Amino acid sequence: MAAGPYNYSYIFKYIIIGDMGVGKSCLLHQFTEKKFMADCPHTIGVEFGTRIIEVSGQKIKLQIWDTAGQERFRAVTRSYYRGAAGALMVYDITRRSTYNHLSSWLTDARNLTNPNTVIFLIGNKCDLEAQRDVTYEEAKQFADENGLLFLEASAKTGENVEEAFLDTARKIYQNIQDGSLDLNAAESGVQHKPSSPRGTQLSNDQPANKEGCAC
Amino acid sequence: MEEVINDIVDPEDLKKFEKKYNKELVAGHITTNTQFEYAWALTRSKYGNDIKKGVGLLEELFQQGDEQTQRDYLYYLSIANFRLKDYEKALKYCRAILHVEPRNHQAMEMEKLIKEKMAKEGLLGMAIVGGVAAVALGGIAALGFAVSKGKS
Secondary structure: OOOOOOOOOEEEEEEEEEOOOOOHHHHHHHHHHOOOOOOOOOOOOEEEEEEEEEEOOEEEEEEEEEEOOOHHHHHHHHHHOOOOOEEEEEEEOOOHHHHHOHHHHHHHHHHHOOOOOEEEEEEEOOOOHHHOOOOHHHHHHHHHHOOOEEEEOOOOOOOOHHHHHHHHHHHHHHHHHOOOOOOOOOOOOEEEOOOOOOOOOOOOOOOOOOOOOOO | OHHHHHOOOOHHHHHHHHHHHHHHHHHOOOOHHHHHHHHHHHHOOOOHHHHHHHHHHHHHHHHHOOHHHHHHHHHHHHHHHHHOOOHHHHHHHHHHHHHHOOOOHHHHHHHHHHHHHHHHOOOHHHHHHHHHHHHOOOHHHHHHHHHHHHHO
């Protein structure tokens, strides 16, 4: 995982959540490797992926925690929500139950992240139109009612995958620009200008090395 | 992968899972989930003794698990042993997963990382011999082998 030169000005932490088998890891893989991973086994606990993107001329490093969807991991994966700037909440458009469970995922996301965390709803597997079990319109309405960004995407074809990850970053960046996201607040999920080259670690118990602390 | 290994548990989380575990311990019945959650938190501790305790709990869980959950326990046993710098054991557990799921990319990434680490420390020769022995056994037997030999 060679991250190359550390020439980015921000680090955003993301989490990917949703039921088992909706394609969370495949979305991550498509985004970081630009490849579709067929026959992907169930994720064990959490996986991590990273990619540097550009928003408004700023290089941003995304640190993405992909969580296992299986119920037995739920308690452990919850600890990764903390300090996420973006949450990608995924369901499978061909399996209605995964859509019905969204309110439970949303409750977790709201309770365990900060109020400014950008939540993006992704209806995955939109290449499987013939097996569709959730209409675009109802999901869009759910997203609107809950203030979520929304797209249907396909980890298989890559459709809208870039858009979902990038739109989330744009929204976070916008929140920084207009001041609604306070970078000095604990758990904003955003780090500005990493001061050390080992900037890839975003551990839960960050030491008090907050430069520019206004005290 | 390194990020997953280097990730440290929030002390509050560790306390929470420990409390839940101890409560069930006192009540005389520990559920698999509680034990797993506590073990998982322990293996992400920054203290070696916590990690070792987590390994013990995972080994117990392994003995009672089905094939799917055994895979999970092996993965965390591999990570925990890596964190304890016992790379040979880490590799053995990791290969046991790959024996059952050859295309498991989490295990593949883990194996690569362990090998890099071992190559750096000049330990790779020994481990390859151990790996061949594990592969000679079939399927889940290889998993059992990995853990039963894990204590030697």
